Amino acid sequence: MTATWPPLDHEEVAWVPSGRPTAGFRAEPFGSTVFRAAVPPLIGALDPAPSPEVRALAEDASLELTRFDATLGGEVAAFAPLLLRSEALASSRIENLTANARSVFSAELGDERKRNATLIAANTRAMSAAIDLADELTRASVLTMHATLMAADPRHTPGALRNEQVWIGRSSTSPLGAEFVAPVSARVPGLLDDCLEFARRDDLPVLVQAAVTHAQFETIHPFTDGNGRTGRSLTQAMLRSKGVTRSVTVPVSAGLLTDVDAYHRALTAYRAGELDPIVRLTAEASLRAVANARTLVDELHDVRASWSTRVTARSDSSVWRLLDLLVHQPVLDATTAASRLSLAPSNVYPLLRRLVESGVLKEKAEYKMGTIWRADDVLEALDAFAARSGRRGEATVLS
Template sequence: MTSWPAVTVETMLWEPEDVQQMGPGLSAYLGGSRNYVATVPATIAGAAVALPGVVLAAAEDAARELSRFDAELGHRVAAFGPVLLRSEASASSQIEQLTASARAIFTAELGGRGARNATLIAANTASLQSAIETADAITPAAIRQMHAILMVDQPRHTPGEWRAEAVWIGTSSQSPIGADYVAPRWERVPELVDDLVAFSSRVEVPSLVLTALAHAQFETIHPFTDGNGRTGRALAQAILRHRAVTRNVAVPVSAGLLADIQGYHEALTAYRSGDLEPIVARFTEASVRAVVNARQLVADIDQVRAGWQERVRARSDSGVWRVLDIVARTPVVDAPLIARELGIRPQNAYPLLRDLTEQGVLNSKAEYQVGTFWRSDEILKAVDGFAARAGRRQPAQSRPERPSPPRKLPPLRSTKPQPTRREPPGLGF
C-alpha cells in the first residue's frame, strides 16, 4: 500500500563561494555554477495512513508493551528514570557515531572536563528531558526549545532557530552536487514544520505509527543546520509521552534502533518514496528491543542494590542508604549534588561519601578545577552493559528482504539560487 505522498524535487543553482572574486579559469576548474536537486517534502497533515493489517497490529502490540513497561516499573522504579533517560540519550547519540562511557557522560553532566563526545551526549540528555517536559504541547516552539537545549554550546548552529541555508548529507563538504540527500530549501521549513505539528495531533492514527511517521517527516524536513537526528528522536519521545504511551520514564527506543542502523536509514529513504511500512516496522522492532533491554537494565541495578544491602555496614536510619538511593539513579555524584538531594549542607555530605568509599562501594576522583566526584562502578557497568546490548547488530538475514518499489519523480523545475551548507556525513538521519 503506497497512498502516502512521496517527496518531489526541484533544481537549485549552486555557485562556489566567492565566485565573483575568482577568475574564469579557476571558477571553471572548481566546477563553476551548477544545478543540484533539493527535496520537496509533501504535506502530510491530512494524508491517508494506509498500512497492512499485520503491520498495524504489530505496532499496536509494541505500543502496549511500552505502556506495560511504563506502568509496571515506572511507579516502582521512578528513581531509575534518569538512568533510562541517560541511556536513551547515549544510544540516540551513538546512532550519530557519538560514543562515550557511562562514567564520562555522568561526569560531564556534573561539569567535569572530559571528552567532547560525553559533553554532547550530556546535552542530548537535557534535550530529552526537555522533550518530556514539553510533551503536553507538540508545537514548533517546543521543537525549537529541544534543539536550543541540545545545541546550547554550539552557537554556530543557531540553537533553537530554523536554518536559513541549505544542508545536505554526503561525502563532499564543498557542494551538494551528488549528495546522498539534500534537504528542502530553507524557505520551506516553517510551513513544513507547521504541517508536521498538525499531523502529530491526529488522534485516529495509532500512537506508534504516528510517532514513526512524524519522526521520518522531521528528518526529511531537516529544519536545523545540525542536530536534526537527536532532536528528531527527542521529538519521538515527546509524542509517545503526549499520546500517553509512556508516563513515567523515557523508554529507550533509540537504543532499539541501534540494532539495525542500515535498516533505519533505508526505512527513511523508503518513507520519502511513499512507502510507510519500513519505518513503522523499524520503530516497532526498536520498541520491543528497548523494553527487553530496559527490563534487563532495571534487573541489573536491582541486583547491585541487593548486593549493597549485604555489604554495607550502617544503621537502618543512616544517611548512607539515602546516598545509595541517589547513586543508583545517578552513579557519578559530588557533595553539592548529595547535599541538594538530602536537604543538608555540603560539609555534612562528605562523611557519608567517605564512609561508602572506605567500605568499597564508591570510588572517588578529584577533577581538575571542579572538585571531587564519587562513582559507583557497579551501576556504571550496568549502564554500559545496556549500551553494549543496544549496539549489537542483528544478522543481515534476520530481516526479510523487501523489494524496493521503483521511484518516480516529477520533472525538475528551476528556483532562485540559495546559500549552501553541508551537514557532516552520518549526522541528521
Template sequence: MSNPDSWPQLAYEEHIWESSAHFWGVNAEYTNTGLRYAAAIPPQIASQSISGLNASTLRHAEQATMELIRFDQELGSMIANFAPVLLRSESASSSQIENLSASARAIFSAELGLIKSRNAEMIAANTKAMEAAIDLAEEISSGSILKMHEVLMSSQNIHAPGQWRDEPVWIGTNSHSPHGAEYVAPHSARVPELVDDLVLFLQRQDIPPLVQVALVHAQFEAIHPFTDGNGRTGRALAQSTLRHRGITRNVAMPVSAGLLADIDGYHQALTDYRQGKPEAIIQAFSAASLRAVANTRQLVTEITELRNSWNDRFHARKSSNAWAILDLLMTQPVVTAATAAQHLGVKTPNVYPPLKALVEAGVLQSKNEHKLGLFWRSDEVLQAIDRFAKRAGKRSKS
C-alpha cells in the same frame, strides 16, 4: 494519478548552487557558480490517510505499543526511579547513531562539569534536549521543537541554536557542495510551513500512537530543518510524541537503543519513506521498542539487585544519610558532595562522613579531579549501564 490511500513520495525541484566559500587548488571546482542540484519537496501530511498501510505493519506497531504500556504499568512508580538512567541511556544511544559515543562514567561526569571528552559533553547536551522534549510534550508546537534544538546546540557557536536553517543541507557527499548528494533537504524557505504541517499531523488522535511516532520522525528527518542536530532533535521529538500520546508516562523509553541494533536498516527505512514507502520506518520503530523493553528490563533488574547487595555489604544506623546516598546512586552513579547534599536536602559538610563510609565499604570509589575537587562514583552501576549500551549495539569509549 497516485492512489489517494498510499503514502506520498517526495517531489523535487531544481536549484542553482551559489557557494559563499572560496577554494583554491583541488577544491577550486567548488567555487563554480551555476551548479544545478535537486532539492526535495516533502508532501504535506497533516490530513494524509494511513489506510493504505499494510495490516501486518499496523499489528506489529500495536504489539510494540502494548508492550511499552505494559512495561510502564508493571513497574509503576518504581520505573520512575530509573528515569534519569534511562533518559541518559536514550540520549547516549541517539548520539551513537550519529557516531558520538562515550562511557557512562564520562557522560555522568560531564553533566557535573568534568569535561574530558567532547563526545561526552555533546551527549550530556543531548540529555538536556531529551529532558526539554519530555517537559514540552503536553503541547508540541513549532516553538517547542525550536526549544529542543536550542537546548541541544547551546554549547557550540557554529550552528544557530533554536533557529530554522537559512541555507541548503544535504546527506551523502562532500561538505562543499550539494551537487551529487544522496539527499538534499527542501529549500530553507519551505521549512516553516512544512514544520507547521508536521505539528498538525502530530496533534491528530486518529492514528495509532507508535505509527504516528515513526511517521513524525521520518517526516522530520525529510524536512531536516536545522543545519546540524537534526537526527538527535528528531529522536528527542519522538520521545516527546511518545509522552504526548500517553504511551510512556514515567520514563523516556530508550527506543534509540533499539534502533542501534540495525543502524543501516534505520537509515534505509528513512530512504524508503522519502520514496513513499513508510512501512519500513514503522517496522523499525516497532522492533526498536520491543528490543528497548527487553533491554531495559535487564538493566532495571541488574541495578535493583546491586542495590539489594549493598544492604548486605554496608552497615550503618538507619538514620544515616548513607542510605539515601545509596538510593541516589541507582540513578546518579557519579556525584559530588554538593550534588549529594542537594539531593538529600542537607548541608554539604554533612555528606562527607557517609560518603567516606561508603568508600570504605567498597560501594563507592572516589577521585580528586583537578580544579573540581572530589568525585564519587559507583563503578558497579556504571558498568551495568555500559552493559546495557553494549547489548544495544553501542561501542563505548572513555
C-alpha cells in the same frame, strides 16, 4: 505488499558555488549549476495505512511500552532520569557521538574535558525539555528542544530554522551528486508546521504516527545540525503526549542501534513512498528497548541488593538513602549528594567515606572539579546496556 505513501517530488534549483578554497585547497568551479532538491508532500491531513502485519506489530509494541512504564510503579521517580540519560546516550550514538556512562555523568557535574560527553549531556537536557513540552508539539516547542540541544555548539544557530541549503552526501561544498538534498530553506517553516499538525492528531495509531512524524521531520531537515537528535526527542514527546508513556522515557533509540544501516534505509524507503519499513523498524526498536531496559532495571536491583550485604549501619542511617541515590546517580560530588539528601555537606563526608571503605564507592580528585565519588557497579551496568543496544538481534516476540 508494502504500503504506499506519497513519495517525494523534486525541484530544480540553481547552485552558485562560492569559489572559496575547500579543505583540500581546491576551489569550487565558478558558474551556476543545477541540483534537485526534495519537495516532501504535505501530510497533515493524510491517513497512513501500513500493511495489517506492520500495523499489528506497531500496536503490540505500543502496548509493551505502556506496560513497561506501568511496571516500574513506585520506582518511576527514581528510574526516570536514568532511562532518560540512556535514551539520550543511545540517540547520540546513532550520530557517532560516543562516551561511556562515567564521562556523561561527569559532564553533568561540570566536567567539560570530553566534548562528546558534553554533547550527550546536552542531549539529555534536550530530551527533558521535549518531555516538558509534550502537550504542545508546535514549532516553538521544537525550536526550544533544538536550542537546548545545541546550546554548547557555537558552529550552529541553536533554536533557529536553517536559512541555507543542506544535503547528505560525499561533498561538503556542493549538493551536486548528494545522496539526499533536503528541501530549500524557504519551504521549511510550512513543511514543519504541517508535520507537527500531523503529530498533534488524536485519530491515528500512536506508534505509526510517531514513526511517520519522525521520518517526515528528518526529510524536512529543518536545522543545519542536530536534526536526528531533535527528531528523536520529538518522538519521546509524542509518546508522552499520547499517553503511551506517562512516567519514564523508554530508550527507543537504543533499539535502533541494533542496525543503524536499516534505520537509514527505512528513511530512504519512506521518501520513496513506502511506509512499512520505518513503522516496522520503530516498532521493533521499541520492543528491543523495553527488553533491554528491563534487563538494566533488574541488574540495578541486584547491585543495590549486593550493597546491602556490604554495608552495616542503623536502619535510620542516611547511608541507606545515599545507596538508593547512587543507583540512579552513580557519579557525584559532596555538594550534589548533600543537596539530593537534604543534608549539610559536613554530614555527607562520613557517609561517603563509609561507602569507600565498604567497596561501594571509589574516590578520585578530578582536575578543577575537586573530589568525585563513583559507583562502578552501576556504571558497568549502564555500559553493558549500551553494549547490548549495539548488538543485532531479533525483536522481542510477544506471546
